Amino acid sequence: xxxxxxxxxxxxxxxxxxxxxxxxxxxxxxxxxxxxxxxxxxxxxxxxxxxxxxxxxxxxxxxxxxxxxxxxxxxxxxxxxxxxxxxxxxxxxxxxxxxxxxxxxxxxxxxxxxxxxxxxxxxxxxxxxxxxxxxxxxxxxxxxxxxxxxxxxxxxxxxxxxxxxxxxxxxxxxxxxxxxxxxxxxxxxxxxxxxxxxxxxxxxxxxxxxxxxxxxxxxxxxxxxxxxxxxxxxxxxxxxxxxxxxxxxxxxxxxxxxxxxxxxxxxxxxxxxxxxxxxxxxxxxxxxxxxxxxxxxxxxxxxxxxxxxxxxxxxxxxxxxxxxxxxxxxxxxxxxxxxxxxxxxxxxxxxxxxxxxxxxxxxxxxxxxxxxxxxxxxxxxxxxxxxxxxxxxxxxxxxxxxxxxxxxxxxxxxxxxxxxxxxxxxxxxxxxxxxxxxxxxxxxxxxxxxxxxxxxxxxxxxxxxxxxxxxxxxxxxxxxxxxxxxxxxxxxxxxxxxxxxxxxxxxxxxxxxxxxxxxxxxxxxxxxxxxxxxxxxxxxxxxxxxxxxxxxxxxxxxxxxxxxxxxxxxxxxxxxxxxxxxxxxxxxxx
Numbered sequence: 188x189x190x191x192x193x194x195x196x197x198x199x200x201x202x203x204x205x206x207x208x209x210x211x212x213x214x215x216x217x218x219x220x221x222x223x224x225x226x227x228x229x230x231x232x233x234x235x236x237x238x239x240x241x242x243x244x245x246x247x248x249x250x251x252x253x254x255x256x257x258x259x260x261x262x263x264x265x266x267x268x269x270x271x272x273x274x275x276x277x278x279x280x281x282x283x284x285x286x287x288x289x290x291x292x293x294x295x296x297x298x299x300x301x302x303x304x305x306x307x308x309x310x311x312x313x314x315x316x317x318x319x320x321x322x323x324x325x326x327x328x329x330x331x332x333x334x335x336x337x338x339x340x341x342x343x344x345x346x347x348x349x350x351x352x353x354x355x356x357x358x359x360x361x362x363x364x365x366x367x368x369x370x371x372x373x374x375x376x377x378x379x380x381x382x383x384x385x386x387x388x389x390x391x392x393x394x395x396x397x398x399x400x401x402x403x404x405x406x407x408x409x410x411x412x413x414x415x416x417x418x419x420x421x422x423x424x425x426x427x428x429x430x431x432x433x434x435x436x437x438x439x440x441x442x443x444x445x446x447x448x449x450x451x452x453x454x455x456x457x458x459x460x461x462x463x464x465x466x467x468x469x470x471x472x473x474x475x476x477x478x479x480x481x482x483x484x485x486x487x488x489x490x491x492x493x494x495x496x497x498x499x500x501x502x503x504x505x506x507x508x509x510x511x512x513x514x515x516x517x518x519x520x521x522x523x524x525x526x527x528x529x530x531x532x533x534x535x536x537x538x539x540x541x542x543x544x545x546x547x548x549x550x551x552x553x554x555x556x557x558x559x560x561x562x563x564x565x566x567x568x569x570x571x572x573x574x575x576x577x578x579x580x581x582x583x584x585x586x587x588x589x590x591x592x593x594x595x596x597x598x599x600x601x602x603x604x605x606x607x608x609x610x611x612x613x614x615x616x617x618x619x620x621x622x623x624x625x626x627x628x629x630x631x632x633x634x635x636x637x638x639x640x641x642x643x644x645x646x647x648x649x650x651x652x653x654x655x656x657x658x659x660x661x662x663x664x665x666x667x668x669x670x671x672x673x674x675x676x677x678x679x680x681x682x683x684x685x686x687x688x689x690x691x692x693x694x695x696x697x698x699x700x701x702x703x704x705x706x707x708x709x710x711x712x713x714x715x716x717x718x719x720x721x722x723x724x725x726x727x728x729x730x731x732x733x734x735x736x737x738x739x740x741x742x743x744x745x746x747x748x749x750x751x752x753x754x755x756x757x758x759x760x761x762x763x764x765x766x767x768x769x770x771x772x773x774x775x776x777x
Contacts, residue, residue, distance in 0.1 A: 193271045194218065197290060200256035200268065200275075202249050204241045205229045219320060223250060224278070224287040253288055258354045260285075262372045263347070267354025272328075272361065274350050293350070295361030296322075300329045302481060302505045302513050306471055307333060310766070312416040314437060314468075314487075316423060317475030323419040324350055324395055326475070330417050331393045332363035340415075343368060343389040347376045351395055365393070377405040384409055394418040403436045407468045416469065425472050425484060426494065438472070438491050440464035461495050463488065479507040482518075612637040613691060616645035616670070618661060619654035620678045628684045636687055647690060648672045680707060681756040707753045715749060718742050722750045725774055726757050734776040741771040 194215070198206045201221065209215060214233045221240075222230040225247065229240045257266045257275050264277045272293025277285045299322065300307060307313065307330055315323050328351050335342040342365035346352050352367040353359035366387065370379045376394075380402065383389055392409050394402075397420045410416050420434055421427075428434050435441050442464040451458045467487040474482040483503040484490040490500040504516045612635045617625055622638065629636045639645050648665050652674040655661060665672040673690065675682040708715045718739075725737040742750065747763055750772050754761040761774045 193273070194292060196268055196271050197221075197273045197292060200253050201290070202252050204243060205249075208240045218292050220292060221290040222288075223253065223290070225250065250285055250288060253290070254285060261348070262374075265348045265350070267349050269355035270353060270357065270359065272350070272353045272359055274348065293353070294325060295328065295359065296325050297329065297332075297361075299326050300333060301511075302479070302507060303473060303483065304333065306473075306483065306485070307417075308338065309471075310415050311470040312410050312468065313418075313471045313473060315417075315419045315473045315475060316425065316427070317419075318423050321475045322478050323475060327351060327393055327395055327417065327419060328361050331365040331391075332361060334391050334415075334417075335365040336363035340390040341388060342366065342391045342393060343383045343387055344393045345370065345376060345380050345383060345395075347373055347379075347395065351393070374399075377401040380405040380409060384412055384414055389414060391415045391417060396421065397434065397437065400433045400436075403434055403468070407436060410468045418469075424474050425487070425490060429491065429494065436465075437468045438463075438487055439467040441495070463491050463495065467491065481505050611635075613687075614639045614644055614646045615687075615690075616640070616642045616648045618648060618650035620649060620651060620675070620683065624678060624680055624683050625649075625687075628680060628687060632684060632688070634687055634691060636691070642668060642670060645670055649686060649690075650674055651678060652676055679752055679755075681752050685756070707749050707756070715746055718746045718750060719753055722753050722772070722774070726754065726759065730759060730774050730776050731757070736776065737774050739772040739774070741765070741769045743768075744770075747772055 198209055201223075205221065205223070209218065209221075209231060212218075212231070217233050219232045219234065222232065223245045226244050228242065229245055229249075230237055231240050253275070257268055260266045260275075260277050264279065266275045266277070267273060268275070272295060274291040274293055276289040276291065278287030278289075280286050303313075313330075315326060317323050331342050331344055331351070334340045344351050344358075344362060344365055344367045346358075346367045347370040349355075349369065352362045352365075358365075358367040366389075368379055368383055368387075370376050377399070380392065380394060383392060392414055394406070394416070395418065397403060397406055397418050406416055406418065420437060422431065422434070425438065428438050429441055440463065441461055443459055444462045446454065446456070446458050446460060448458070454460075469487055472484040472487045472490070474484075476482060481504075483505055484500065485503065490502070493500040502518050504518055506514050506516075508514050614637050615625070616639055625636075625638060628634070629638075642648065642664060648661070648670055650661065650672065655672065655674050662672060673686060675686045707719055721739055725739060729735055729737045739750065747770070751761055751763075754772070754774055759774060759777055761772050763770055763772055765771055
């Protein structure tokens, strides 16, 4: 990591009795700012402490000495030094006279965004949050340089206070080839943002300190025009933006929605709930907790929806080790807090953190790099659901199991043999499940199953879980006729096949069987079978035995869907990432 700060140019504008102690100071390279207030002792601030530089109070002559050597103070009471990144901020009295100065050291730090470079290269809009002094502007400057020089994109910086590219008409070399647009008055920042898009054809807009509603609206306009937006906002965590009505639009906006009686009862919530209003302006949010420890929300929409349901989202924690390696850990979110013994608020139990294991590519597979995040645990609730009540939560846990009402029926599939010892087929009454999926599974796997349209002749009712929740009549009918009622999560081939095999006692739920690839292929073409075979080998040779994530080769959307279904058959998780035509699957261990 390379640091350049031009500190001598800043020290040249302060009086001798302030400059001399700093020139020999052992913490000189860690200086954050110099504070000069009229009638008080001058103060130097370092990361761990603050100390006085002189026993002589600051006079008006000392302040004028500095003011004469810096540029013009703008409407935001900020000035700078030509060709440097230093910022001089003024305190004024009621008559407008300057009675205090804060001289902030500006440093160009090269290598700060190694921790999130993979996110920068995705082309998605990124919002950076953090307390003052944590390094937001420094990171923003480095992102602009990387996008302009390394990725060769057209980058325009909206530099309201000349803090990103320095004071003067010639921008600081730290921003590379990126162009800089200055803002005459801070209140016009949103207009300059729109002007940049309309006049200069940028691929990326970089903006520091989005703080007003007009700037938030301008940011949304830019994002909707297909321009990548990289910016910072006031707030330490993403929850701060949710509570800030001015900036809430950056993460999609929050609105109160009144539910109908049936919907509120189904959700187990109050009739008025909070929901996200629209897609977020920024797809990725980064909380800069410390200079080298950042929390990453790769899916802002999902994180906001999770928070609105009273849960903590799954989040990624990235840090830099002592050897300079990027360490990625995953912090699991907390479940809904309405459990027995709880007060009804979200649980604050400590989240588990698991270290990330390296990706091991199989022959022909592409490695994702040294570190990749572990998958989040499967979410048991719909994305738009509200916090559930205690009773509803345990009802859903019950429905998660295969058998909802396991009522035994003698002489049926528990002892499925005829009077002469021959095997009898299992009669299944399907409810809400695609019949052609059932027929395809039965034919492909050669199962002893007969589909019936009469519940009186059925051995078992097989239904979609979502339908069972809303059909008390079906549950009552199955119970009165003593027909076991089984549910599946989705009417997909893997779910249907797994359910039928379990009903026939052909599968140990803990051990997935060898997948029949023809069951998952749509047309049976060689490309589909090749992709599915690649997936099967990855799962059976790498992911399950070695517990390591694997990335597959890029495939078309239809083929990736088949691969997702095959991975789900093995009780594993997968997701697609990358841009078309190089979008591909990443498979995670259990």
